[in-house]
Amino acid sequence: VTMSKPLSDYDKRKQISVRGLAGVDNVSDLKTNFNRHLHFTLVKDRNVATKRDYYFALAHTVRDHLVGRWIRTQQHYYEKDPKRVYYLSLEFYMGRALQNTMVNLALENACDEAAYQLGLDMEDLEDMEEDAGLGNGGLGRLAACFLDSMASLGLAAYGYGIRYEFGIFNQKIVSGWQVEEADDWLRYGNPWEKARPEYMRPVHFYGRTEHHPDGVKWVDTQVVLALPYDTPVPGYRNNVVNTMRLWSAKAPCEFNLKDFNVGGYIQAVLDRNLAENISRVLYPNDNFFEGKELRLKQEYFVVAATLQDIIRRFKVSKFGSREVVRTDFTCLPKKVAIQLNDTHPALAIPELIRVLVDEEKLPWENAWDVTVKTCAYTNHTVLPEALERWPIDLFQTLLPRHLEIIYEINQRHLERVASLYPGDMERLQRMSLIEEGGMKRVNMAHLCIVGSHAVNGVAQIHSDILKATVFKDFYEMDPHKFQNKTNGITPRRWLVMCNPGLAEVIAERIGEDFIRDLSQLRKLHSFVDDDAFIRDVAKVKQENKLKFATHLEEQYKVKINPNSIFDIQVKRIHEYKRQLLNCLHIITYYNRIKKDPNKQWTPRTVMIGGKAAPGYHTAKMIIRLVTAIGEVVNNDPVVGDRLKVIFLENYRVTLAEKAIPAADLSEQISTAGTEASGTGNMKFMLNGALTIGTMDGANVEMAEEAGEENLFIFGMRVEDVEALDKKGYNASEYYNRIPELKLAVDQIAAGFFSTKQPDLFKGIVDMLMHHDRFKVFADYEDYMKCQEKVSALYKKPREWTKKVILNIAGSGKFSSDRTISQYAREIWGVEPSLEKIAAPDDLK
DSSP: OOOOOOHHHHHHHHTGGGOOOOHHHHHHHHHHHHHHHHISSOOOOTTOOHHHHHHHHHHHHHHHHHHHHHHHHHHHHHHHHHOOEEOOOOOOOEEEHHHHHHHTOOOOOOOOOOHHTTTTHHHHOOOOOEEEEEESSHHHHHHHHHHHHHHTOOOOOEEEOOOSSOOOOOOEETTEEEEEEOOOOOTTTTTOEEEEGGGEEEEESEEEEEEEEEEEEEOOOEEEEEEEEEEEESSSSSEEEEEEEEEEEEETTTTTSSOOSSOOOOHHHHHHHHHHHGGOOOOOOOOOOOOHHHHHHHHHHHOOOOHHHHHHHHHHSSTTTOOOOOOGGGGGHHHHEEEEESSSSTTTTHHHHHIIIIIIIIOOOHHHHHHHHHEEEEEEOOGGGSSSSEEEHHHHHHHHHHHHHHHHHHHHHHHHHHSSSSTHHHHHHHHEEEEOOOOOEEEHHHHHHHHOEEEEEHHHHHHHHHHTTTTTHHHHOGGGGEEOOOBBOHHHHIIIITTTHHHHHHHHHSSSSSOOOOOOOOOOOTTTOHHHHHHHHHHHHHHHHHHHHHHHHHHHHOOTTSSEEEEEEOOOOOOOGGGHHHHHHHHHHHHHHHTTSSSOOOOOEEEOOOOOOOOOOOHHHHHHHHHHHHHHHHOTTTTTGGEEEEETTTOOOHHHHHGGGSSSEEEEEOOTTSSSOOOOHHHHHHOOOOEESOOOOTTHHHHHHOOOGGGGGOOHHHHHHHHHHHHHHOOOHHHHHHHHHHHHHHHHTTTTTTSSTTTTTHHHHHHHHHHHHHHHHHHHHHHHHHHHHHHHTTTHHHHHHHHHHHHHTTTTTGGGHHHHHHHHIIIIIOOOOOOOOOOOOOOO
């Protein structure tokens, strides 16, 4: 008997059942359509076609399978007239669409086979696709996961946002420093979008208001047109295809030509760019508010265009009909739910009132009642620097009518506060929508709370903190408004698509239904002592590590030890996420190896990745420190392959899909009380990594689901942080008491990692020693002890893998399907459904 040779990637993909069946008819149809698109759409033949041409031909071929379902779904909604859900977000961090579409339509094996028969490599083609990087991090990726879940649960839902011409910048590391370059993701065209010029909408800016007996007019405005682009959002194998509609800014034809321009025709045409700049670029800040006029324009632009669309769709109910059939706006909340993803689309509240009062002539009380019943607000952070507070003079100039409406909302709101708490002037001041002080500002979070019927945090601990601190006054007045909706991730992209090996091993034991209902992963508890299962889970992890190691060695020319712990921290670079705590562990581990090089150290490859906002100096210095530590550690022959440090360049959705399945250890080490939820933590848990983390965000619930003994939990709890704040955090206390900490800090300060510029990191050391809001040193000792437990357990592969299985078995709660079911029932008043709708038979 001969040994069977290892399967190629192609053969491995072929045998996996969760990838759909490759029927002969199906494959031959795909090949026919591929060749048709190459010829008629791309106007190429096989002699001159490039790899990119082949990608586009495949993308169009797969897209064809969406079209019938897309039309059918929208037709179905018109006929059934369900309540519609509008998810408003300034960010949708979608990543790539090709493989996700194949997974959700069960086309993956058929496409693999067709590509193979055409002599093409599927992974090569998939690599030609640009990420749709229209987001910064968690908030934007959450919106993308939510779209997938809303479609998979059969909700009549729409994602509304901006079609940025340039998404999140591409990050290059040049001699250790982050350098940004523009993300020109539309350069070669986008096969997944369809422009809809017939639904173009005018959006007004500037001007002034006129008060007449019959109402208020907003006049002398500048007009920008909003051009919608629709992208299909397929549900998982249920024939539902929803729509993400992104608005692009267009100058009107008469732009600048009518006013005072004698002969300035050329300049007037060139100035069209000023209007069109609104949708040019995504602001690259995560958890930070930058009060720029262009950003406020973006926020109003998406809201004004979207509300016109919502109201048009509310008024007509029969498919294809343009006649107005609904004019009673008091039933709007029965047919429309608007979810505000953070305060960025908060202007939906005054805009809806403006439309109802000024244009549809409703009395204020009715308009207000409708607005509150329609809108709901999700809060994403408690960091004060992230809260949106817009200067009133900017509002006055850009949106004069909306400022009047906000004043009216505030007056009525404060009258209610005063009647409930007579004489409590301090409370009135705290709860006002308008902040007095040096510059008067509009507090957008207060506007959202007052103008919504539901307010939610994104993990239990975060929702509790909102009620106890930031929004305490509002919770005391309206406790019924406050809810929790713990975040989740879509198991389609974050398991089936990025880790098919693990999905298959699970499906072999418990069937495929867990993909639709992730709570079924609980069934894996029966296999925690099953030798074959333990072996299979470990084997998949090892294969994923080898594949990622190969990818890294090509990119970084660093030899990676695949038997080392893959210790990964990937997320935006921010002080509160404490990449610096990770750095201190690396340096300490390095110092220990150097001190006792003959000891049996557990080898580690530490990978840190993420983008720093271009204006965030400290975050950029943190990146420089990581690369500097890497330069020293990776070239020290005494250390060898026992410790490597790699900065993962240009971390984005597509890189996450490669790194997360390969991780052994997930670093979730924010100061307790600062990370609202985290969602990367959930992805690692689902993909068989163990978590080292603080009791913060969703880590708390992860420990609850999997058992605290199956995570590496360390550090201060929220109560400890509060106590330390009261007492006063004194970094030098820790620095002087803990020799290994002092050594690490002194090395950074003295230029051990920057011999050419010894004082390069003195700013970082100064921050850590004298004004560290996030108390890195306070958790250092416990973190080091915890990391020793990690190293010890990794030496016992069977015990390690059993903990991995318990984590996977406990990760079911963290599906965005569960999250969306809760939003649907508890906020939007709609019922999720796992039923299929009828499939079209239009593809022969």
